[in-house]
Amino acid sequence: MTIISLLLLASLLPHLTFTAHVNVGIVNGKEATPHSRPYMVSVQVKERHTCGGFLISDRFVMTAAHCLNNSPVVTVVLGAHDLRKKSENSVRYKVDSYHQHPDYTEASFFNDILLLKLDRIVRLNDNIKWISIPAEGSDIKAGSVCSVAGWGRLETNGKKSDHLMETDVKVMNNTECERKWGKNYFSTSQMMCVHGNGGSCDGDSGGPLVCGDTAVGVTSFGDPARCNSPKQPEVYIKISAYITWIKKITGNII
Structure with a gap:
């Protein structure tokens, strides 16, 4: 997502005295046990990974609003571990509608949240499940x-x-x-x-x-x-x- 990142940063330059990088892979991590995170989604442009995301119901994926800044059309892949493998029963879905937060703008990272309504109901299985989201107004303690x-x-x-x-x-x-x-x-x-x-x-x-x-x-x-x-x-x-x-x-x- 280098082009998208650069374009977003360019749009921010007039507004920020310093810039922030977007699309924040995992440093000093380890490979996840395959399909241990069945809610994980690969958001893709022209079948190439650009952003992460996660399934929050059998119809909606949550991701970052800036992932659409230069990509008005994306597809999502559910049930994947190795993105190179087509044989692990991962499933590609088209997006029926895009819902960026109404107060998000490309000039900042405030309200950087996006909902993708998929074109059909997701068939859940051991490799594809949604994850819960928190109650309104709840907080996580520092140090957690x-x-x-x-x-x-x-x-x-x-x-x-x-x-x-x-x-x-x-x-x-x-x-x-x-x-x-x-x-x-x-x-x-x-x-x-x-x-x-x-x-x-x-x-x-x-x-x-x-x-x-x-x-x-x-x-x-x-x-x-x-x-x-x-x-x-x-x-x-x-x-x-x-x-x-x-x-x-x-x-x-x-």
């Missing part, structure tokens, strides 16, 4: 151990992984995250961030931050110069802040 996963780059400017990778992370205090990013770029009510030995990198935008058995965040942005940076932690959209909007789009089925 959670996890991220994706098919993105394995290191800054490195190659993407064909296999799903994962790593554990710790939730950071929101006030500390705001101090590191600044109020112009970070919202304590709408965002959260994590730190750890491993973390997200280019190619993982839209993937879930998972705490327990619940997806609590959507991978959004991070340091433009270094994946898993200690200075500018990776930032996630806080799903619990958007439950009313999500239920409006999905028809209260979540």
